Amino acid sequence: MAEASAPQPGPQQPVFNLRLALGLLGILLAAMTAGLNSRVPGLALADIRGQLGLSYDQGTWLSTLYAAGELIAMPFASWFGITFSLRRFHLSMLLSMMALAVVMPFVGNFYLLAGLRLLQGLFAGALIPLLMGAALRFLPLSIRLHGLALYAMTATLSPNVAVWLAAQLAEDPVSLNWLYWQVIPLGLLAAALVYYGIPASPPALPRLKQGNWLGMALGVPGLGLLAIGIGQGVRLEWLHSPLICLLLGLGGVLTLLFLISEWRHPAPFIRLQMLSRRNLGLGFTVFFFLLVAMSAGVSVPVSVLSQLQGFRLEQMTALGLIIGLPQLFMGSVVALLLYRRWMDARYLFTLGLGLMALGCFLASRITSEWMVDQFFWSQVLQAIGQPIAVVCLLFLGTSVVQPMEGPFVAGIVNTIRALGTLLGGAFVGQLTADRSRFHSDMLLNHAGMWLSHNPAPPAIDNLAQVISTQAAVLASADIFLVFMTLLLVLIPPVLCLQYVPAPRIPAPPAAQAG
The missing domain is CATH 1.20.1250.20 (MFS general substrate transporter like domains)
Structure with missing residues (x-):
């Protein structure tokens, strides 16, 4: 039976200490915040629609566009985290997500709100890949599995606890604002921990000349169109809708070209x-x-x-x-x-x-x-x-x-x-x-x-x-x-x-x- 031996840590890894542990805790909290930011407004969508006077169809677009932003960010976030330095890029994404959360309750225009939700999904979607990359990079072998267990919590804890949190925040019109603002307290704590604990490193800007920009130009719209097509497919009855056919067809072709480009490029965003x-x-x-x-x-x-x-x-x-x-x-x-x-x-x-x-x-x-x-x-x-x-x-x-x-x-x-x-x-x-x-x-x-064979009952x-x-x-x-x-x-x-x-x-x- 073939065995895969656990790899040894690469060279020049930072020494793991309490300060670095706090920084990783901040990255974890930010990823959890991103998960809650996706799930909580979606669960309380009926209350948000009622507050803003939106139709059911408009409400579904808010969730779909956020999911599209998340998917767009996933393949590229880790590359940019290395290029601009982990701490700098992570904080910029986290603070941008929170800044949009501050203004969203005051946006009355549906199209503006939908655009902001797409951007917020993009910023939040970048936070989760950074957690796994940081865990694999910084954690020593003796506790690396515990770090992966913490990453797993973003898939098993956040989506489930969000039901309780959404219920608490949707009780009255005043607390409805906190359906968006709930990311701010935990996000500020995460930002402070990341700033304190993650080592400062210079940006690797020469990498910008090596990036697969053609692939990114194909992947961003491709993944976005796919996500929107999938998110709206049930409501619009899939291939019975010309819009869904266009979204899935064009999105699928662009995504396929993106994957081919990544496979052939010497410095890809994801190494397929x-x-x-x-x-x-x-x-x-x-x-x-x-x-x-x-x-x-x-x-x-x-x-x-x-x-x-x-x-x-x-x-x-x-x-x-x-x-x-x-x-x-x-x-x-x-x-x-x-x-x-x-x-x-x-x-x-x-x-x-x-x-x-x-x-x-x-x-x-x-x-x-x-x-x-x-x-x-x-x-x-x-x-x-x-x-x-x-x-x-x-x-x-x-x-x-x-x-x-x-x-x-x-x-x-x-x-x-x-x-x-x-x-x-x-x-x-x-x-x-x-x-x-x-x-x-x-x-x-x-x-x-x-x-047809018996008398109709009273009920x-x-x-x-x-x-x-x-x-x-x-x-x-x-x-x-x-x-x-x-x-x-x-x-x-x-x-x-x-x-x-x-x-x-x-x-x-x-x-x-x-």
């Missing part, structure tokens, strides 16, 4: 050749579908209870907290397991997928009488399975990467992450619409056949409402079963990943002497 390594190419493919499946954790139950029971966010905060709060320690628990010599990350990864699949199976037993409490055990299984799967994946992928290759990996994995999250939302939306329509037609046909006036409710229940059950199947299908590819032994941590000199 690295995907030939099994744990990166196959591993990141698994990661893409894992992100799609992770949408079953909170977004589907929230949507189901909102539709079936008419619940508002404040009545469903437990759904997010059950998954979100354990992430504060679950990632480190997984990291500790991966440091054990007897642990095979592939089998632990499989356990995580199995727990998530079991959680989806339990949720698929939903009925029209389910409340928040009935989702408890399925949420608990998601809370355990998600960090196991994500941290194991990051370990298996980054263990075949040298520290100075971190920026390339960060760009690739975060682009996949943004695209997977977008497609996950679109997949859930389309599957919900299709299965609801299917079950509604089937129930109507059965009801019509029964009524016939409520038949339409009953059919609508039961169709939604059956569609939700189908979604959970589809995600369960997807998670189980991912297990064989995970077992095909290259085995990576536990990192060998050098013993302290005193221990060696003894």
